[in-house]
Amino acid sequence: MTSQLLLDEYLKLSFSNDKSVAYLELTKHNEQFECTAEQLEGFLRTQGVTYGIRMDELQKIALQPEQYASEAIAVAYGIKPVNGIDGKIQYKVSLDSNPRRPLETEDGKVDYKEIIRLNNAMKGQLIAEKVDPQPGEPGVDVSGEPIPYKPGKEARFKIGKNIVLNPEQTAMYAAIDGMISRTDNGKINVFPVYEVNGDIDYHTGNIDFVGTVVIRGNVLSNFRVKASGDIRVVGGVEGAELEAGGSIEITGGIIGYHKGLIKAAVDVKTGFIQDGYVQAGESVIVSQSIMHSQVQAGNSIFCNGPKGLVVGGHLQAGEIIVARTIGNTAYTVTELEVGVLPxxxxxxxxxxxxxxxxxxxxxxxxxxxxxxxxxxxxxxxxxxxxxxxxxxxxxxxxxxxxxxxxxxxxxxxxxxxxQSIHAKIEVVHTIYGGSKLVIGRYTKYIKDTAQRVHFIFENGDIAMLSNH
Missing domain, CATH: 1.10.287 (Helix Hairpins)
Structure with a gap:
């Protein structure tokens, strides 16, 4: 039997980083070496290991030490700490930031009147509550010492405009009637709506507003309207600049005169676009025609109403372009491009x-x-x-x-x-020669008239397929 004093020559003790596990290694072995589980336990205790000692593992080493030579064996286990759970902000209203798209009815038709869905709040309405963090539990290492846990962090409200908190700082309320909006950095705002009963002209001047702007008239050439929310124009836009952090809806149409810009972070919906520049983060939806214009959309461009005509210009969409008619009998060069963000x-x-x-x-x-x-x-x-x-x-x-x-x-x-396999250009009725189609890195020039077809990337090229 090996004496307690000589065990230091044969055994090596090591620990995990947090000292929640102790390992014993037999570094030297000869036939004369023998010991009992109790001796091994005594060795551990002299080294400060007092908690979670596994006598069954020590017994295995004592009975057959040759099988454990030069191998670190876990012989004591502590208890790992349980970290706390962070608090959170629980919202009581919809903060839906999903792309706004036209509503598709049960019969497959698209209702373009349902493109903008605002998150409204009334003064005093509860917007969010704070959920407290949950405490953790300390652990115990193999020496019997506590292992600290990581406490849960308290959640904090990110307060924007027109938001108030209760005295206890545990709930968030709307300070005014308006539209709830969450910015990129998570701040919550309630934006009111600003209405102009008439045209944007020299009488009103340019508008720069942190909310939704409703214009019950036209936006005349060279004027500018900027809104953090949506812009709705009950009329037309002529050679002006419109920029919205949400969607833009123009009841009439856009005559750009090759100047100005209509730019929305989400969608642009209008009756027609002529000689205009339009950019949308998601979709551009046009009920009548797009003529000689530069149109960009992060997701889709729709011009498939009863007229649905696209002639001249350059259209770019991330995923899909749908038009009733593309080009004309005069072979006007018309470029359509899908498959990548513009x-x-x-x-x-x-x-x-x-x-x-x-x-x-x-x-x-x-x-x-x-x-x-x-x-x-x-x-x-x-x-x-x-x-x-x-x-x-x-x-x-x-x-x-x-x-x-x-x-x-x-x-x-x-x-x-x-990676443009899902990109698509769809022709509801007719596409004429002179059209140029681009999907991803690939280009196709249309020479002959075709009807009711769509174009996708297939087998290494742009393929024209029937809609039937």
Whole structure:
């Protein structure tokens, strides 16, 4: 039997990081070594291990020590702490930020009147309550010492405009009647609605409003309307700028005169677009026609009403374009593009231009360095030229890094362009020659008239398929 004093020569004790597990390792073994489980327990206790000792594991080591040579065996277990649960804010109203799309009825028709659904609140209405954090429980390590737990964090309200808290700071209420909105950083606001009973002209001037703007008239050329919420125009827009953090609805239509911009973070809905520039984060919905206009939508463009005509211009949508008629008998060039976010494709063009500029600058730097290297080789490099050489070498390294970063960004966008399998261009009635279709990285020119077809990316190319 090995004496207690000699166990130090044979055994090595180690612990997990939080000391919730103790490991015993037999580092040296010969045939004369033998001990009892009680001796092993005594060794552990002399080393400070007093909690959660597993006598069954010690018994196994004592009976067959040769099987546990040079192997760390868990011989004592503490209790791990239970961390607390963070508090949270429990909302009592809808804060739906899902893309707003036209409502599809049971018979398959699309009700374009149901495009905007606002989250309204009345003064004094409860918006959210604070749920307290739950405490945790400490653990115990193998020495019997407590292991601290991580307490749950208290949730905090993010208060925006027209929001009040109760005296206990546990509930959030609307301070006015209005529309509830949550910003990108989580702040809750209640925006009121501002109405203009007439045209936006010299009588009213430009409008910049943190809420929803309703205009019961027209927006005349060269004026600007900006709203953090939605913009609704019961009339038309002529060569003006409209920018909304929500959706834009124009009862009449848009005559852009190739100036101005209609820009919405969500949807744009209107009767027609002529010579205009329109951008929407989600969908553009047009009931009559899109003529010679630049239209971009992060998700979809619909122009499939009874007229549903798209002629000239350039349409870009992330997923789908649906039109009743595309082009005309005069073969007017009409470009439609799906399969990538418009800003991503525009970013690709910018990056390629940047890469070209970087390559030109890098070439100039390399030529200058080569000249300085030649001077150094013949011993004609003075102190000023030496300093310039060091500076140009650093510049070259920086240019190479920037070049590689731009190439990586271009490659990532091109890979995204390859993933356009769900993109689609649908023709409800007729598409004429002269139309140019782009899906992802692939282009198709329409030469002959076709009816009731749709175009998708299939088998490495753009395929034209029947709608039937």
């Amino acid at each position: 800003e991503l494709r525009n970013q690709l063009v910018t990056l390629r231009n940047e890469l070209k500029t970087h390559m030109e600058n890098l070439d100039k730097t390399e030529k200058a360095l080569n000249l300085l290297d030649q001077l150094a080789a013949v011993g004609q490099l003075g102190a000023d030229k030496m300093a310039l050489r060091i500076k140009l070498s650093a510049t070259k390294k920086s240019q190479l890094r920037e070049r590689d970063d731009i190439k990586d960004s271009i490659l990532n966008i091109e890979r995204t362009l390859e």
